[in-house]
Amino acid sequence: xxxxLFFFAVLxxxxxxxxxxxxxxxxxxxxxxxxVTPPDEEVDDEDVLEFDGEIKIAVTGPMTNIxxxxxxxxxxxxxxxxxxxxxVIIGDETYSVSLIQVETDEIMDPLGAVSAVENVIISEDPxxxxxxxxxxxxxxxxxxxxxxxxxxxxxxxxxxxxxxxxRIDEDYDTWKYLFRVTPIKSTDLVTVTILMLNDVAMAVRExxxxxxxxxxxxxxxxxxxxxxxxMAPQIFPTLGLEFVGTFRPSAxxxxxxxxxxxxxxxxxxxxxxxxxxPVGIPFGKQWGELEIPAAPVxxxxxxxxxxxxxxxxxxxxxxxxxxxxxxxxxxxxxTIPFMEQFVDLFxxxxxxxxxxxxxxxxxxxxxxxxxxxDTDAVIEEMENTERIGAAGRLVxxxxxDVVWGPGYVTAVGIQWQDGELLGAxxxxxxxxxxxxxxxxxxxxxxxxxxxxxxxxxxxxx
Amino acid sequence: xxxxILVYGLMNGAVYAMLAVGFSLIFGAARIINxxxxxxxxLAAYAVFYLGFSMALHPxxxxxxxxxxxxxxxxxxxxxxxEPIREHETAVLIITVAxxxxxxxxxxxxFGGHYRGVSNIVSGYVSxxxxxxxxxxxxxxxxxxxxxxxxxxxxxxxxLGVAIRSSAQDREIANLMGMxxxxxxxxxxxxxxxxxxxxxxxxxxxxxLEPHMWLDPLVLVLAIVILGGLGSIKGSFxxxxxxxxxxxxxxxxxxxxAFLKVAIAxxxxxxxxxxxxxxxxxxxxxxxx
Numbered sequence: 126x127x128x129x130l131f132f133f134a135v136l137x138x139x140x141x142x143x144x145x146x147x148x149x150x151x152x153x154x155x156x157x158x159x160x161v162t163p164p165d166e167e168v169d170d171e172d173v174l175e176f177d178g179e180i181k182i183a184v185t186g187p188m189t190n191i192x193x194x195x196x197x198x199x200x201x202x203x204x205x206x207x208x209x210x211x212x213v214i215i216g217d218e219t220y221s222v223s224l225i226q227v228e229t230d231e232i233m234d235p236l237g238a239v240s241a242v243e244n245v246i247i248s249e250d251p252x253x254x255x256x257x258x259x260x261x262x263x264x265x266x267x268x269x270x271x272x273x274x275x276x277x278x279x280x281x282x283x284x285x286x287x288x289x290x291x292r293i294d295e296d297y298d299t300w301k302y303l304f305r306v307t308p309i310k311s312t313d314l315v316t317v318t319i320l321m322l323n324d325v326a327m328a329v330r331e332x333x334x335x336x337x338x339x340x341x342x343x344x345x346x347x348x349x350x351x352x353x354x355x356m357a358p359q360i361f362p363t364l365g366l367e368f369v370g371t372f373r374p375s376a377x378x379x380x381x382x383x384x385x386x387x388x389x390x391x392x393x394x395x396x397x398x399x400x401x402x403p404v405g406i407p408f409g410k411q412w413g414e415l416e417i418p419a420a421p422v423x424x425x426x427x428x429x430x431x432x433x434x435x436x437x438x439x440x441x442x443x444x445x446x447x448x449x450x451x452x453x454x455x456x457x458x459x460t461i462p463f464m465e466q467f468v469d470l471f472x473x474x475x476x477x478x479x480x481x482x483x484x485x486x487x488x489x490x491x492x493x494x495x496x497x498x499d500t501d502a503v504i505e506e507m508e509n510t511e512r513i514g515a516a517g518r519l520v521x522x523x524x525x526d527v528v529w530g531p532g533y534v535t536a537v538g539i540q541w542q543d544g545e546l547l548g549a550x551x552x553x554x555x556x557x558x559x560x561x562x563x564x565x566x567x568x569x570x571x572x573x574x575x576x577x578x579x580x581x582x583x584x585x586x
Numbered sequence: 587x588x589x590x591i592l593v594y595g596l597m598n599g600a601v602y603a604m605l606a607v608g609f610s611l612i613f614g615a616a617r618i619i620n621x622x623x624x625x626x627x628x629l630a631a632y633a634v635f636y637l638g639f640s641m642a643l644h645p646x647x648x649x650x651x652x653x654x655x656x657x658x659x660x661x662x663x664x665x666x667x668x669e670p671i672r673e674h675e676t677a678v679l680i681i682t683v684a685x686x687x688x689x690x691x692x693x694x695x696x697f698g699g700h701y702r703g704v705s706n707i708v709s710g711y712v713s714x715x716x717x718x719x720x721x722x723x724x725x726x727x728x729x730x731x732x733x734x735x736x737x738x739x740x741x742x743x744x745x746l747g748v749a750i751r752s753s754a755q756d757r758e759i760a761n762l763m764g765m766x767x768x769x770x771x772x773x774x775x776x777x778x779x780x781x782x783x784x785x786x787x788x789x790x791x792x793x794x795l796e797p798h799m800w801l802d803p804l805v806l807v808l809a810i811v812i813l814g815g816l817g818s819i820k821g822s823f824x825x826x827x828x829x830x831x832x833x834x835x836x837x838x839x840x841x842x843x844a845f846l847k848v849a850i851a852x853x854x855x856x857x858x859x860x861x862x863x864x865x866x867x868x869x870x871x872x873x874x875x
Contacts, residue, residue, distance in 0.1 A: 189699035
């Protein structure tokens with residue numbers, strides 16, 4: 126008995142030591158790089174200023190994942206700025222902005238997300254909601270928010286066209302409550318990634334002398350990218366590209382070596398990636414380590430994050446992905462200050478979900494213009510939104526979707542180059558060479574795209 | 587393509603076998619269906635991430651330390667949660683699910699839901715027959731093969747192995763012969779968790795670390811041990827290779843449906859079970875054991 130007790134005592138002490146050390150030491154090597162000040166402690170002005178009321182905004186997202194964190198941080202930044210500047214003036218009264226965090230866990234449990242959203246509406250009665258990441262979750266809970274509760278919801282993470290198309294245009298009164306700020310819709314994502322792909326194809330032609338580069342699609346098996354997977358092979362021939370096959374791993378696959386081997390065997394020079402899930406990390410790591418001789422371009426949400434480079438052990442270098450911002454690209458005069466402040470506060474570069482920042486401002490400004498928090502009046506003002514944000518000029522179309530194109534939000538292509546995440550598109554983009562040959566779009570600070578060195582070496586051999 | 591299938595099938599099969607053999611071992615010896623088995627695999631992967639990255643320990647220290655910590659946790663879990671109710675198999679089953687969920691939530695609280703990667707122990711690759719195989723994969727295969735051989739030697743050539751096998755054949759008789767069945771079960775649990783931990787630390791550099799990473803392997807492990815025959819170590823090994831080869835064949839022959847690889851592997855498992863309900867090397871009736 127004594128031996129047993131002694132054993133348990135030693136074991137308990139050992140475990141206490143291990144978990145104690147875990148609790149005391151930092152766990153995230155990315156977070157170690159910079160001292161991060163919790164934003165809640167940053168702004169004390171809120172305590173000093175007095176407000177007549179508060180505008181409650183619920184932020185819905187997978188809060189233990191980076192997408193949810195980015196949504197929350199972007200919203201926090203906007204809230205703190207608005208409150209520090211005196212709040213939102215509605216009629217004769219001044220309102221503060223307050224945020225409610227809603228953990229939807231929509232990556233793992235899309236159906237549970239619906240309950241989480243309904244719960245916050247019933248218990249907290251927020252004025253507005255923002256967020257949403259996985260279409261499989263956002264589709265049912267926007268249904269709930271608009272149809273059952275008539276609340277304004279600004280989507281800040283899901284790209285599927287059908288979240289707005291086919292709803293607002295067909296039954297405005299039911300669906301008018303829905304808007305999308307970020308990202309641009311799926312079909313626009315296709316357009317941008319195809320433009321990026323064209324840049325890569327030109328680089329392959331010029332630097333490798335291959336007239337008709339071959340392209341393989343590597344797309345996770347999820348609803349949001351179905352349109353892209355179907356459309357892309359039809360577009361490739363118009364760009365002088367040969368389509369060699371589609372590979373569709375699970376979004377949560379932890380090993381894609383067999384898929385990469387298949388891509389290599391297909392003779393592809395370019396991999397058109399369409400991934401939002403964790404599969405992006407093993408892809409980057411295994412692609413780089415095995416020196417697969419095909420240049421990746423497209424969407425890899427994991428590659429938009431500061432942590433991608435260490436997570437792939439540096440092998441993800443030269444991955445080229447779409448994003449909303451780039452730290453070196455001055456899309457508008459707001460971009461660089463926004464990026465710098467975000468990094469100062471949170472120690473990481475923002476990804477597209479962080480434009481909840483703009484969503485909070487758009488809601489606050491619309492309420493201020495409307496002079497009321499009445500939903501219909503705020504919707505009317507939101508439809509007239511004209512805002513210069515960090516991602517571009519924000520205007521909504523007839524489906525309440527953020528307008529994409531030159532002079533509006535264009536999105537950017539970002540590439541890891543020697544461990545730095547840099548904007549590489551649009552460098553010299555001619556949006557309409559036939560009708561407006563002089564119109565060239567390129568943001569200050571954008572750098573030219575670079576083919577991965579191992580791709581160059583292997584095809585030259 | 588045949589050489590691709592052969593190489594990748596063997597590589598994936600080795601890791602699956604490592605997990606499945608450990609699962610089979612504890613079931614065979616103690617009739618414990620340990621659904622937390624792959625949670626120990628996850629725990630080991632996170633432990634090596636923590637020790638190697640945040641505490642900057644050299645892999646030579648971090649890896650054995652991670653395995654040791656996880657084995658201690660495994661033995662602790664066995665003594666505190668499983669041993670007192672070991673005769674109630676269904677209760678043990680539920681307890682193991684609860685333990686796995688606790689591990690998942692602890693990982694989520696400590697590390698967040700971020701997807702993380704661990705540095706390779708060895709970088710680079712070789713390309714025999716034009717197939718690129720990373721050194722890390724080769725190292726993993728080597729360690730897995732060595733570990734499985736070591737387990738076989740322990741089971742076949744040591745007194746502990748004889749005791750485990752006796753207990754697996756008939757616990758009551760083993761008990762009557764003077765063996766401490768509870769202690770044998772604890773030792774088996776330690777070996778089983780050690781196998782999961784070794785798999786975890788070796789594949790940590792190959793996989794993405796996230797708090798739900800134990801779920802997919804659990805489905806595969808269950809499929810493998812059912813296919814191979816519950817409690818049969820040889821069956822687990824063969825079952826692992828079969829499922830791994832099916833997966834690889836699916837990816838190479840229908841790349842557009844690569845995400846279906848697990849579903850197709852499980853469907854084929856069902857077909858085999860219809861023909862042979864006891865699995866490849868299992869016993870048809872419990873009384874045969």
